[in-house]
Amino acid sequence: MKILTLLFSIVLSTIGSTLSAQTSSREILNFDKNWKFQLDDIQEASSLGFDDSRWQLVDLPHDWSIFGPIDRDNPSGRGGAFFPDGIGWYRKNFQMPNADQGKRVFIDFDGVMANSEVWINGVHLGKRPFGYVSFRYELTPHLKFGAENVIAVRADNTDQPASRWYTGAGIYRHVRLVTTHAIHIDQWGVFVSTPDVSAKNASIKIQTKVINTSGSQKEIILLTEIVDSKGKILQKLETKQRVPAGGSFDIEQQANIKNPELWDIAQGNLYQALSKVMDGKTVIDQEITTFGVREFRFEPSTGFYINDRNIKIKGVCLHHDGGGLGAVVPMKVWERRLNLLRDLGVNAIRTSHHPFAPEFYELCDRMGFLVMDETFDTWTAPKNHAEYGYNLYFEDWWERDTRDVILRDRNYASIFSYSIGNEIRDNLDSPDGFKKYKDQQDLIHSLDPTRPVTMGLFRPNSQNVYDNGFVEMMDVVGQNYREEELVAAHKQNPARKVLGTENGHTRQAWLALRDNPFMAGQFLWTGIDYLGEADWPAIVHDFGLLDRIGGMKARALQRKSWWTDEPVVYAVRRETNAGGGELVPDWTPKDFDTYDVAHLEIYSNCEEVEVFLNGKSQGIQKVPNDASPVNYNLTFEKGILEVIGRNQGKQAAIHNLQTAGQPFAIKLVADQEEMNNDWDDVTHVMAYVVDENGVKCPNADNLIYYEISGSGKLLALDNGDRVDHSSSKGKRRRVYRGEGLAIIGAESGSGKTMLKAVSKGLHSDEVTIQVKEVKKSRNKI
Template identity: 75%
Template sequence: MTILKYHFSFFMCFISLALLAQTGKRNTLNFDKDWKFIQDDAGGAEMPEFDDRRWQYLDLPHDWSIEGSVDRDNPTERGGGYMPAGVGWYRKSFEVPASAQGKKIFIDFDGIMANSDVWINGEHLGKRPFGYVSFRYELTPYLKFGKENVIAVRVDNSDQPASRWYTGAGIYRHVRLVSTDPTHIGHWGIFVSTPKVSAKKADVKIRTKVVNEAGETRKIKLLTEIVDEGGKVLQKIESTQQIPAGESYDFEQNATVKDPKLWDIAQGNLYQAVSKVMDGYKVIDEETNTFGIREFRFEPATGFYINDRNVKLKGVCLHHDAGGVGAAVPLKVWERRLNLLRDLGVNAIRLAHNPFAPEFYELCDRMGFLVMDETFDTWNAQKNHADYGYNMHFDDWWEQDTRDVIMRDRNYASIFMYSIGNEIRDNLDSPEGFKKYKDQQDLVHELDPTRPVTMGLFRPNSQNVYDNGFVEMMDVVGQNYRENELVAAYHQKPERKVIGTENGHSRGAWLALRDNDFMAGQFLWTGIDYLGEADWPAISHDFGLLDRTGGIKAKALQRKSWWVEEPVAYVVRKETNAGGGDWVPDWTPSDYDTYDVAHLEVYSNCEEVELFLNGESLGTQKMPENAAPVSYKTTFKKGTLKVVGRNEGKLVAEQILETAGEPVALKMEVDQNTITRDFDDVAHVKIYALDENGIVNPNADNLVYYNISSLGVLRALDNGDRMDHSSSKGKRRRVYRGEGLAIVGAERKAGKIVLEASSKGLESAKIAINVK
């Protein structure tokens, strides 16, 4: 950034901060822009006078680990994808106008990875070890109004290995500056619930904490408006209360919504509760909370219900990284990923194994995905490959971290359940184990009595939890894998409510859900490949239905045939001759001379399927009732492989695979042609290596060079290759199985971005993206 650009940005920041003083109401400002950063332990950097002129200028969110080099000797080891760790510092200078004196000024961090310390003007505000939690500090007592202030953040993840998967490093989520009147709504102080719901009417309950930090008693009126998606005010509720200085009051208000639009799976119908704190006729604080009107419950014999409709939870587990962008994930990346998963029949997400950024839940609210919100991967007991994990902090921090997670997340319509642990290795066959679980569950119930609590049990029979009374404490019994054990546990005591919290991709796991009414759902490990938890030279594992770029795998096609209602038919082949290798969804072997006998499987939910090779039928087969694929075997021939699916003799589904020749050209496709100048808005550009007939060659691994015009920025380059160690933040990367992905963002000007891709011996490709 040039000095001129920096001064302009500082000037704009000053104008924005001036807004803190312009009205009596709450003001929330994005605080992501114009930070300075160094990846080093810079002693004394917390002091305002520290010289940071040589530091890097950047905007948040920022994950500095993904910017580093993959190295087998990096201390993060297999869990962190062999990415770098260490200490980093962030600093930002800003001015709050003198006219803002008398207000309360706070800074909100959505997440800092990890072991963060924060200072303002040299004053230490606090430390938070847990990198996934959101938190707030008050700045007011230490601010210099009308003068320069300096906030400094030290981030330390040098104690490694700290996780079984990639965590990222730095201030990798959003930051905001908030100003309020001394009398204001408490942090996460509003809780909206819908205790009674029907198609005709719904009861809405709003609990609001108002804090009076003024120097005198104030008579406060709380006005809450219920607003529909069209902006119509459906109801107003008023309550009045005298609140003494230095105290707070919990208001409880009730409303009724007639003929509500219910929030449901794939139906993100949302309402708003607009809460106004008034002193006389003056609004001194205002906050808006979005909520959904819906009802859900578990029944022991029949599983899960939403809005009185019995459904199976067809879920996947997701980690918080997104491949090439690391842990600093633009929201548009999640939106694309969730759409791809929805196409496979997924209706629920388990967050593994920690809370996500707030905007992810908002997205699930809008899209209509159910969410299992999870707090921790460990309690006291250490996990393999995570010597310095949360187990180092559990005793001191579990209560504060749990409180912050639940209070932040309890208004999201998408959340239907909390999980307070994943494969916990603490002794659950002991009074201490019972107490740890019950203490956490009791706190969750205290903060949010509307949702059940579970955990992902690990080898429960070895800990005797089905016989010692432990699972009787659980609202819903959750178990990872070993589906038949969970089935047996239900039959042992049919009053138990059960769910698969983590499951494999096998047909047996699916049948355990499909054929047992009492099984509420399952969550596959995983929906999408993630960084880490892989042995060298791999940097990510292949557990996902989709690879890191969203590329579809054979097991995703099989899962789709089980989970979707519309007719589908897919054919896959064994990758190498005579039944060797993995299943792959193409008809282009890597070596035609050695690929003689093709072993094929067809996945379909149709009554029957028929396979054709170059127009010649290879036979018709009935699809089995037990969800098994049907198999074919044929001599390989170049050309066209087609599968059709029929119901009652009528063709209802079809897929065609064609043999690809050598690649001759690159092709680009973009998911949106216009983006905004916002971190969370990006364009996904898929790159394909095509033969002369426009067919993607799945064996192509060409090195592609990217050039982007000045208005754009390459957020990441990625492919699905688990062994690729090249930088996702560079300007070149190979395609994998003939495909690659460029994630494109915008700089701070409107205009047009031009992205070009070139590769030796291939025709180049170019695409334009508008910036508004």
């Protein structure tokens, strides 16, 4: 909602005179502050008069599980990263003004993990098992206007193991209170699509569902204004319509945009549709819908097109946790992560394996990332280490959950495809398997006919889906791994549109995409390391291009040489002598006495590379056409390793590695000098252990103590170590491979925040960040 509010302020600056004499009954109130929380199962906590005075005061979003402790015996197991489970209760007292009587009041949850139940003034409103779905309850019949009201929420995470990755626990996404007129636009009731798009003209279709909860039929006017990114009204559409008492009506309007600013990769050009429901000249409700003008399509022989341009989808799968933040992830964290991934050539995200928070899609819209929006990891068949997951609820809930996901997400410009399953273990070689897939796809097509549907097939040959007709139902054939099987499936039937929905980091997987025009793209597993799916003592799955604090691994440097157009060259070495151990991007062995021969891999998209050790050339080699690295075996010497990439004999890229001395000091580097007093704005402060020349010590694991003062607060401390069980919520944490991360949020209105880092035997360092006040008010639109 923050982004939509900002966009609306742009609209108001242009058309404020139009609204100055009008009033609107829609009011959206941020409902995140001042909740009471208790980790216990207290049945009486749903009642109006329950005494919660001793409960903990928390603000939302809130993930209580990330506070730990991590324990091998926790029932969440390897999937949940051995974090605790349990039942959490939340309560919030609030008042509704008498002036709101006669209006409709709703509470919107962006996600509660999991098996949530909600009460208002002791009245049970409903239950939602799926922790990733957004949902709404109407409060109107049970409210006390001019008096105290109580919302109570129970989140039950005791049935474990429930997930193959860390989910978080509690009300871990935002909550809003929405007040509307009796006649209003339905939740997710506006759908904007762009049926025909070109550089010269775009046709816009706006479908709006208006609800009349009053006792009488009403003639309303739906006024829709198309507004560009600068706040200029491009077109006004006006429709008169009678809406029956207690009923609804779907209104369709058409518009055209001349010479549109197209949404594209890395070009987050966005428009808004401002929908006003009017009773005569009075605005009684209005809604803002942000959309992009673009065209997506798949062609069987040539893959994926955006705006009539053929490209490869270079995607990564992501889980939703933010490392030490758990499931509570401010958008500044995602923005930093997405920028790091973009630098590697990534242009697409798969939300594996569930819907993300709505503001994540807004961010992808703005940044120009493609998104595959995925609904479920399981249907009815369970998966190992997640036997008590969504498989228990799929049959009763898939239709409602799918409907809510699609209605919520269908206006995001970034979403180019829906996926309805990941490595589904239900029998797809059966009528029942066919029906489950088709029912979901048909529902999505009915709600959003503009995007194709796929799924991540699992060992498709063993399920016979390439021969039994199953994949012929799919809009796009998606397959996880076994790239050669997907290539063969297309050759078996060239009419199939094919896409790698989950792929490894291997060169063979990349060549399957690079060398086959019909392969639309692939999604690597994964973009970033994530909590869970790890065997004790590890608590983190480490298949990311980046570790969980954003550190680039060797595979990320290689990927950049394959996926970016800019000239690059990078050197990495085997960590132990004579070709053993991991690949690391440094020139500082752990044991200088036993490290004699360094095995190098050079990643480059240049024509040739040359390696220098302490200024002496180690030879020139051509970069192979088969995307394999250039290899050197060198006798190790302390000093500087330099690698140069050349095109047509001229230097195009350079990369240096320098041997580090003994740890000498801490160096703090903040990613911004000032931040807003806003939940989504945080500052990342990297802590490096360096030698006396400022060279990072890649083998350092010093324990760092952090002291914060002023207007900020420590949200999390983290590092890239898979087996570090220390709390991310304390004030001290070790660095890993010489680096750590502190994430700082704003504590109070404005002022300076100082972060100091100290460690025994090292020179300390500190940084200062300015916090700026952001005025907050009830959001009336």
